[in-house]
Amino acid sequence: MRVAAFMGATMSFPALADTLEASVASRAATGAPVFLTADQDVMVAELAEVIIPTTNTPGAKAAKVNEIIDVVLKDCYKPADQQRFKEGLDRTNQIAKGSFNKSFVECDNNQRIEVVKMLEQEAKKQRKDMAGAPASQRYTPFFAMLKDLTLMGYFTSEIGCTQALEYVAVPGRYDGCITLKPGQKAWAI
Numbered sequence: 001m002r003v004a005a006f007m008g009a010t011m012s013f014p015a016l017a018d019t020l021e022a023s024v025a026s027r028a029a030t031g032a033p034v035f036l037t038a039d040q041d042v043m044v045a046e047l048a049e050v051i052i053p054t055t056n057t058p059g060a061k062a063a064k065v066n067e068i069i070d071v072v073l074k075d076c077y078k079p080a081d082q083q084r085f086k087e088g089l090d091r092t093n094q095i096a097k098g099s100f101n102k103s104f105v106e107c108d109n110n111q112r113i114e115v116v117k118m119l120e121q122e123a124k125k126q127r128k129d130m131a132g133a134p135a136s137q138r139y140t141p142f143f144a145m146l147k148d149l150t151l152m153g154y155f156t157s158e159i160g161c162t163q164a165l166e167y168v169a170v171p172g173r174y175d176g177c178i179t180l181k182p183g184q185k186a187w188a189i
Helices: 002-012 014-030 038-051 065-076 079-100 109-130 142-155 158-164
Strands: none
Touching: 014 065, 038 065, 038 079, 038 109, 038 142, 065 079, 065 142, 079 109, 079 142, 109 142, 142 158
């Protein structure tokens, strides 16, 4: 939902697009994150790679999803959500250290998967606990934000659109309902 609102907002508000463009340019020029610390940026890249790993198509790291997440967090999220995201990164390291005596980035792939599963369970519990709360007290848990941002970043990247999805640069006509063949990729938007 938030990602759809973000995409609509960038189309509706040219100033937001300008802000995003400035952040992207800053990140490209310096190579440094614009919102996250360098360590947090590396951690986000590794978390995103667990969510969308490299298989027969490139994964989230190859698509530089961490860079997209960094910019979107800075320019599109409220301070409370930004803080919750950073606290979620800290919580991720706490889980890794408690379970494996090392930071998330130092964990091997199987350990990282276990940490992500724990984060997902925490997010489910948080959502369940908020079910009866007033809307003003509800929030998006860290792992849900991370997953949404990872999917948005990946499937709007060149790699996601051209290698993970079917892509036609100039479609010939509109077909509202196309039957996919078994094993065929979904179409890029």
